[in-house]
Amino acid sequence: MINEIRNKVKELLETKRVECVIGYERATDNLTARPVFIYEPSQVDRLIFDETCVHNLSKYLLNRKDKPTGIVTKPCDSRGINLLLNESQLHRENLFIIGVVCSGVKKVRFNRIEDSLPTKCQYCPQHTPPLYDFLIGEPVTETSPRNYADVIKIEEMTSKERKMFWSGHFDRCIRCYGCRQACVGCYCYECFVDELDPLWVGIRIAPDENWVWNIGRAFHLSARCIACNECERVCPVNIPLMLINRKLEKDTLRLFEFEPGVNAEVIPPFATFKKEENLGVSE
Amino acid sequence: MVTANPFIPYSATLIKVTDLTPDIKLHNLQLNDSALQDKFDYKPGQFAFLSAYGVGEAPFGFVSLAYQESGIEFAVRRIGTVTRALHELEPGAKIGVRGPFGNHFPLEDYKGKNILIIGGGIGMAPLRPVINFILDHRDDYGDLLIINGARTPKDLVFTNEFDTWSKAPRTRLELTVDRSDNKWQGRVALVPEVVKELKPSPVNTIAITCGPPIMIRFVLVRLKELKFANEQIVTTLEQKMKCGMGKCARCNVGDKYVCQDGPVFTFDQISKFLEQY
Amino acid sequence: MKVITKGNLLSWLRQLSQKYTVIAPVTSAEVTLYEPVSNSEIEKINLNFPNTDLSPKNWFFPPSETLFTIVKNEIPKIIPASAGHEAVLFGLHPCDAKGIALIDKAFLAEPADVFYKEKRDKTTLVGLACSTPCLECFCTSVNGGPADPTHLDILLTETTEERYIMYIVTERGGQLLTDAPMQEAEVTSPVPPILNIVPTEGITEIMPRVFNDSYWDRVADRCIHCNICAYVCPCCYCFDIRDYVSKEKIERVRSWESCQSPGFSRIAGGYDPRSTKGTRLRQRWYHKLLYFPERFGDVKCTGCGRCVRSCPVNIDIREIITDVQRMRA
Numbered sequence: 001m002i003n004e005i006r007n008k009v010k011e012l013l014e015t016k017r018v019e020c021v022i023g024y025e026r027a028t029d030n031l032t033a034r035p036v037f038i039y040e041p042s043q044v045d046r047l048i049f050d051e052t053c054v055h056n057l058s059k060y061l062l063n064r065k066d067k068p069t070g071i072v073t074k075p076c077d078s079r080g081i082n083l084l085l086n087e088s089q090l091h092r093e094n095l096f097i098i099g100v101v102c103s104g105v106k107k108v109r110f111n112r113i114e115d116s117l118p119t120k121c122q123y124c125p126q127h128t129p130p131l132y133d134f135l136i137g138e139p140v141t142e143t144s145p146r147n148y149a150d151v152i153k154i155e156e157m158t159s160k161e162r163k164m165f166w167s168g169h170f171d172r173c174i175r176c177y178g179c180r181q182a183c184v185g186c187y188c189y190e191c192f193v194d195e196l197d198p199l200w201v202g203i204r205i206a207p208d209e210n211w212v213w214n215i216g217r218a219f220h221l222s223a224r225c226i227a228c229n230e231c232e233r234v235c236p237v238n239i240p241l242m243l244i245n246r247k248l249e250k251d252t253l254r255l256f257e258f259e260p261g262v263n264a265e266v267i268p269p270f271a272t273f274k275k276e277e278n279l280g281v282s283e
Numbered sequence: 284m285v286t287a288n289p290f291i292p293y294s295a296t297l298i299k300v301t302d303l304t305p306d307i308k309l310h311n312l313q314l315n316d317s318a319l320q321d322k323f324d325y326k327p328g329q330f331a332f333l334s335a336y337g338v339g340e341a342p343f344g345f346v347s348l349a350y351q352e353s354g355i356e357f358a359v360r361r362i363g364t365v366t367r368a369l370h371e372l373e374p375g376a377k378i379g380v381r382g383p384f385g386n387h388f389p390l391e392d393y394k395g396k397n398i399l400i401i402g403g404g405i406g407m408a409p410l411r412p413v414i415n416f417i418l419d420h421r422d423d424y425g426d427l428l429i430i431n432g433a434r435t436p437k438d439l440v441f442t443n444e445f446d447t448w449s450k451a452p453r454t455r456l457e458l459t460v461d462r463s464d465n466k467w468q469g470r471v472a473l474v475p476e477v478v479k480e481l482k483p484s485p486v487n488t489i490a491i492t493c494g495p496p497i498m499i500r501f502v503l504v505r506l507k508e509l510k511f512a513n514e515q516i517v518t519t520l521e522q523k524m525k526c527g528m529g530k531c532a533r534c535n536v537g538d539k540y541v542c543q544d545g546p547v548f549t550f551d552q553i554s555k556f557l558e559q560y
Numbered sequence: 561m562k563v564i565t566k567g568n569l570l571s572w573l574r575q576l577s578q579k580y581t582v583i584a585p586v587t588s589a590e591v592t593l594y595e596p597v598s599n600s601e602i603e604k605i606n607l608n609f610p611n612t613d614l615s616p617k618n619w620f621f622p623p624s625e626t627l628f629t630i631v632k633n634e635i636p637k638i639i640p641a642s643a644g645h646e647a648v649l650f651g652l653h654p655c656d657a658k659g660i661a662l663i664d665k666a667f668l669a670e671p672a673d674v675f676y677k678e679k680r681d682k683t684t685l686v687g688l689a690c691s692t693p694c695l696e697c698f699c700t701s702v703n704g705g706p707a708d709p710t711h712l713d714i715l716l717t718e719t720t721e722e723r724y725i726m727y728i729v730t731e732r733g734g735q736l737l738t739d740a741p742m743q744e745a746e747v748t749s750p751v752p753p754i755l756n757i758v759p760t761e762g763i764t765e766i767m768p769r770v771f772n773d774s775y776w777d778r779v780a781d782r783c784i785h786c787n788i789c790a791y792v793c794p795c796c797y798c799f800d801i802r803d804y805v806s807k808e809k810i811e812r813v814r815s816w817e818s819c820q821s822p823g824f825s826r827i828a829g830g831y832d833p834r835s836t837k838g839t840r841l842r843q844r845w846y847h848k849l850l851y852f853p854e855r856f857g858d859v860k861c862t863g864c865g866r867c868v869r870s871c872p873v874n875i876d877i878r879e880i881i882t883d884v885q886r887m888r889a
Contacts, residue, residue, distance in 0.1 A: 027876075028874060028879050029695070029696075034873050035782040035873050037778070037781040059784070060781075063837075109869065110696070110870075110871075110874070168588075169589065172591065172593070174614070174623050174791050174816070175623070175816075176787040176788045177821070178784075178788045178872060180786075181784040181785055181786035182784055182872055196364050196802070197364050202802060202813075203800050203815040204815055205624040206624055230872075234786065234788065236614070236791070236870045237589075237593070238589050238590050238591045287674065288628075288674040289671040289672075289674070290627045290673075290814075291627070291628050291640055294638070334803075336810055337810045339803050341828075363827075363828025363829065366828065495831075496833075522827070523824075523825045523826060523827045525799065525800060526801065529666065530666055530667055530799075531799045531801075532666070532847060533798060533819070533824065535843075538850060538851040538855070556771070
């Protein structure tokens with residue numbers, strides 16, 4: 001599989017179809033992976049692809065909007081590219097997407113590979129990338145049924161229990177904004193948390209502000225989060241962020257029958273208004 | 284001079300506000316504690332933080348001279364949240380002052396030398412007390428050439444002092460604008476071009492320049508063409524600042540903290556990292 | 561030498577917690593952090609950790625801190641924030657103690673940061689020597705060591721039989737131990753572990769020569785500019801200051817920030833000397849390996865390895881140092 005990827009990347013660079021290909025290489029711990037930017041055909045042997053390749057590389061495309069770029073994607077990552085295309089953040093003609101059929105990645109931290117699946121793989125709905133120019137691996141057409149067992153467990157808590165649960169986690173938040181920086185859907189030039197005038201959250205790192213930050217960000221991602229798990233993976237204090245995102249994903253599915261990132265063409269629910277949505281306003 | 288807690292500003296009151304240009308005001312204020320006001324000392328080149336309570340603080344260079352006893356003056360250009368709030372203050376309003384911080388122009392060392400002042404826009408502000416100090420101690424210094432430029436005629440600052448400056452002995456004032464208006468009769472040229480045109484001699488001269496980064500860069504090129512040595516070119520830099528005392532690690536140009544090693548620098552001190560400016 | 565059993569150590573801490581605030585490593589949600597531990601919570605202290613996820617600098621330099629409050633009335637009256645009270649910071653490794661000493665160089669330099677200084681003056685540091693270093697640690701390459709007592713008041717070293725050798729480093733440490741249930745015993749001091757070497761020799765001299773290299777842009781390609789590396793680091797200390805307004809008062813608050821966040825050095829009007837990713841990334845390494853040592857004499861890194869573990873894209877200071885050495889050759 002890796003030779004197929006390397007050969008394709010070499011071809012793309014040699015024919016100058018792209019200036020750069022974003023993929024994965026081995027990290028300094030010799031165990032896990034890290035993003036790599038390949039500019040020269042001679043460098044393609046650095047590329048790897050295995051179950052330690054957990055990163056979502058699609059966000060890097062935002063730094064290279066006008067430059068022809070190739071990218072190696074898993075299904076969840078290419079949903080991210082669909083999201084960006086849908087929101088007119090990328091030019092399709094500048095992209096060459098090498099999609100890889102994926103059977104899941106491992107839960108990794110530096111120097112440690114846990115023998116368990118991250119949340120996104122536990123509940124992964126599709127193993128074939130929805131968007132690609134070149135496919136590596138045999139396409140898998142079956143999709144797994146949706147499963148929200150982890151969200152239902154929290155929904156079944158009382159309001160007070162839920163508040164305690166989340167306070168216990170948000171109290172640890174140090175507002176590093178790793179979640180925001182790693183998220184493909186968070187690309188506002190000025191994030192609401194950095195706005196001074198009006199001041200929504202500000203810089204204070206304290207429980208109240210942490211609630212507004214985490215919940216505010218989650219809401220800004222409703223019907224947009226493509227469940228790549230990056231926010232949860234990068235969090236240095238282990239806040240289970242995917243629980244919130246998946247709750248909103250579950251609600252969006254129920255209310256609007258909408259799955260983000262599956263199709264770059266469909267208009268997302270929060271970017272449109274339908275008359276049938278009776279607001280009680282007279283004609 | 285700093286309080287026991289260097290993060291706490293002195294309470295001050297705004298005495299007078301003068302419009303210098305459409306977006307620059309001259310704020311004149313006094314410390315509420317009169318004993319503190321008498322002792323408050325600062326030199327040209329240093330800066331202080333002005334607090335618009337509830338909005339924030341920003342650093343401004345002193346534009347007055349401490350010994351003149353006419354109040355502490357700052358030139359404030361309205362460009363962001365804090366400066367907008369400062370512009371809305373009227374005489375009598377409460378304001379905070381934290382400082383003085385930074386180093387100052389070593390005017391003692393420049394005695395006997397010719398001084399070349401090159402200022403652009405709001406960059407003239409920290410140079411104004413240098414000019415006034417030299418004029419107060421005229422015999423200690425050689426020839427004084429002032430090049431003062433701005434984007435348009437109405438953006439020239441300290442216009443009410445031009446007369447005093449140009450009429451002082453062995454002093455020459457050259458004005459210029461980037462773009463003229465209907466009434467302007469003077470020179471229309473970018474400040475670095477005026478430096479090239481006037482060809483000031485580097486012999487026994489110190490050149491002090493302040494203005495937008497791009498102007499400083501090109502003035503530097505012109506001065507080097509005229510054979511000014513790096514140690515003869517002095518500038519005052521501006522960077523984003525928060526603490527003003529070398530703690531928040533934000534304002535550095537290379538290894539120099541603008542708030543402690545500066546804001547006054549000679550070119551040879553910063554040339555290595557100037558591309559970062 | 562003076563020795564204490566684990567049981568007695570905990571009961572001594574319990575006793576101390578009645579008079580002092582005891583801050584010690586506690587694990588919850590799979591994360592180990594330094595937290596204040598009350599009398600009844602002493603059992604929660606975790607003494608078997610390779611290293612904590614956040615450093616103990618939080619105690620002296622909290623993520624957010626009110627500098628002063630102005631109660632809104634006719635004449636703004638500034639009420640300074642009150643600082644700390646007597647405390648014992650327990651269980652920190654020598655690398656973290658060195659981290660605090662490095663922050664001291666910046667924060668205690670004239671004019672001293674009053675908030676930091678008060679907490680520093682009132683806190684005793686009781687450290688724990690490392691028996692098993694992390695795979696990423698390299699303290700011996702940056703003038704440190706797994707059993708280095710230098711910046712501590714007391715150093716505990718665990719021996720094989722769940723006993724700790726208590727080495728009293730300073731007078732302050734000695735005073736804290738006045739009633740501690742220690743015994744005299746002859747115990748073999750365990751051999752400190754050997755760590756991997758990182759080629760830091762002469763790094764401060766080499767850094768100026770590679771300032772303009774495109775290497776920094778290439779590394780910055782994958783940097784996502786979160787603040788994680790600076791926040792987990794025991795010796796990073798950049799901060800932001802802003803005013804907060806409520807109905808009755810205005811508070812000036814200082815909070816952590818890092819040189820990696822976009823807009824860190826952007827001034828009103830939009831000019832930003834470090835607007836590109838490469839320049840921001842370069843600023844971090846130059847501050848650690850050139851600007852700080854030139855100013856204060858010591859490289860601003862304790863070799864704790866936290867940034868290496870926490871960086872989402874594996875930007876590894878050990879690799880950077882090795883690459884820089886290779887670039888100058």
